[in-house]
Amino acid sequence: MGEASVDATCAFCETRATQKCGGCKSVYYCSREHQKKHWKLHSKVCKAFKLTKDKTLGRHYVATRKIDVGEIVIKDENPLIAGPMHSTVPVCLNCYVVLTAKTAVPCEKCGWPLCLECKSHGPECEFTMKNKGTKVSITDFGLPHPTYRCICAVRALCLKNEHPEMYRKLLQLEDHCDLATRDMDYAFEKPLELARFIKRFFKVEDIRDEEIARIAGILQVNGHEVPITEPPYMAVYDLSSYLEHNCRANCSKTFTSTGGVIVRAVLPIQKGDHISICYTDPLWGLTSRRHHLLQTKFFECSCERCKDPTEFGMMYNAILCTKGECGGSMLPPTFIYQGNQPPDFVCDKCKNTSPWDQVEQMIEKIGQELAAMKKDNVDACKKFINRYRKLLHENHFYLTDVKVALAQIIGQQSTGLPTVNDDLLGEKIILCQKLNDILKTLVPAENRIRGLILFEMHAALAEFGRRQGKEELRGILMESRKFLAEAYELLRYEPEILPEGQVAIHAKNNLQQIDVLIKALCQNAVTPM
Structure with a gap:
């Protein structure tokens, strides 16, 4: 607790209070004992933020007080739902370790394979026994297995009867099914297609396609990749799901060893500021970040970082002037353009221009070489940097990617x-x-x-x-x-x-x-x- 700066009364006994809650800093107590006694009630509202909504962002958090660097803003001890990634190789459905033909042991009840150490798994076991009629048989290992894409959705469906309050919270989250069904370059299986697969595979008729599709959309839009296993698994959380995206977020996300998530402030957050994390890889280039967000989260990012083609002066997407002699850097006036004709890249010194498509072809070719390069080799990294420092700005995202690897190896x-x-x-x-x-x-x-x-x-x-x-x-x-x-x-x-x-x-x-x-x-x- 912190010292009170105004005359206040204890929230528990209503006597004069000299200390205030260290969490929300809006409730006062006369002693730690009374704070502990009042916590069961106060914990439901003790937050440094409030949930608000607008047409552009939807629901998001706004700070209700100043939040200092390092403060815990949100702590979700347990996810609402967790399971294997959508496109995963066969894994143990309890610990998520990768399975092989030698290490896979079919569950005696349902047939889903487990590792040698695990003896039980999630609610998909009972769901399979009840609905499928036969045991699941997984015989192909080492490659993404299409059957696993149903696990998270099935686990979510099982919440309806087993944990109705968690199911209610899950259904409150955004699904964007209306956007996911459009004819667009969609990164994952469309929700209705997954719903139909689940109904065919498990032979269920008493669950509507739309309900399963909605759950699939919620999992897609709100899922976090949890890196505490290898490979990582996916989880959806309650409070953390309402955090908005920003490519220069003011909060970091850390996972606990038990699969919880903790969100801490990394920049000073003032009262009224939006609270954000990053939904994509912030070290990707601007075009790749925005494309990934559109494919997976169904929105076009227009944060301050994306609106600034220089990315706060770092020239993260810039190439060197194609004339070669002026030493300038080239960027388009914006990466967020309307219509089908993207703007040209323009030199900041001589005003020379290069067509967007031409620059994109060059960047794509360099990216292909980078993907094939050995990043754990000092000579390979130095060779890449020396070769492309004549074409790319020294801070370009491809050069930065290789430099991050080189600095560590x-x-x-x-x-x-x-x-x-x-x-x-x-x-x-x-x-x-x-x-x-x-x-x-x-x-x-x-x-x-x-x-x-x-x-x-x-x-x-x-x-x-x-x-x-x-x-x-x-x-x-x-x-x-x-x-x-x-x-x-x-x-x-x-x-x-x-x-x-x-x-x-x-x-x-x-x-x-x-x-x-x-x-x-x-x-x-x-x-x-």
Whole structure:
């Protein structure tokens, strides 16, 4: 609880209160004991935001007070529904581990395969026994299996009788079925097609196509990819589903080791500000981000980042002037255009123009090469960067993608950073510095990738310092510690089962070790009287 700044009364006993709720900061208490006693009632309304609605955004959250960086805004302990991804290879329906012909064990009741360790799974077991009449038989492994696309929808249907309140909350979410059924480039199976498959496969007649289709749409629009298993699984949450999208979100999303989701503020949020997360990969180029959102979430993004072709001055989608001699960068006046004719790319110095289609063909060709490139190879990364730095702006999303990989793999050899030569070590440090500047500006909510880059920055600086004299070492270690502390703050909430969570553990240990070393260097530097 925080200190009250005005005369107030305790929400529990109505006596004078000196402290206020640390969550919503709008309710006051005279003691922690009374806060605990009132929590069961207050927890239902203790939020730093309110749900509102408009024609463009639909339902979304607006802050009801100032929210500080690092504050938990939303915590969904458990999903409403969870299950395998839509296009998955055969996996265990309990732990989601990938199955092979040797490791798959059919459930004795329904036939859905499990791993050697798991003995039971979700409500699709009873649903299959009740409706299908025969056991499911999965015999093909290693490739996406079409039968699995029904699991999440079936689990959602089972909520209707088993957990009616959760089913009610699920049905309150947006489904966009009217948009998903249009004749468009649709990324997934259309809801009505999935509904008809489920009715054929399970031989059910007492559930309307429209009800199943609505559930399929809800799962598609509101699903989160949960990375705590390999492969990840999909989940839909209650409170988190109303967060709006922004390509430069002001909140980050972290998953707990048990599958819950925690949303924290990464930028200062003022009263009245919209609260957002990013629905797509924010490190993709602008056109790819907007196309993915249209395919999967059925809206065309027009956030401030997408409306600015320079992406806050980072020139993230820019190519170098095709004339070659002026040194300028080319971008269209906007990426959000009306009609079928996209605008030309224009040089910011000489005003030379290049047709949109011509630039897109070049970018597509480079993307194909990038997709085929070995990203765990230093020489391959450097070769790609050197080749395309003559065509693309240094911050272009393809070059940034390769630089992120390169910054992490330099020094990952079995012998580590001590064997990296001085030039390559210096290159790693510069890479990390520039990448951190880009990430802070464009994607402040991407704590995981920023934390990893900062950790690499710390390690490279520490190794660089080790190669200097004692006088320089102390100052360099203090700089290294600064990046290490920031990396730990960004990664400390990641579950230990994720690589980022493991890096957080290393960062915490390294902080202790570097403090001991800096203290020793400081003591040795003191000149006796």
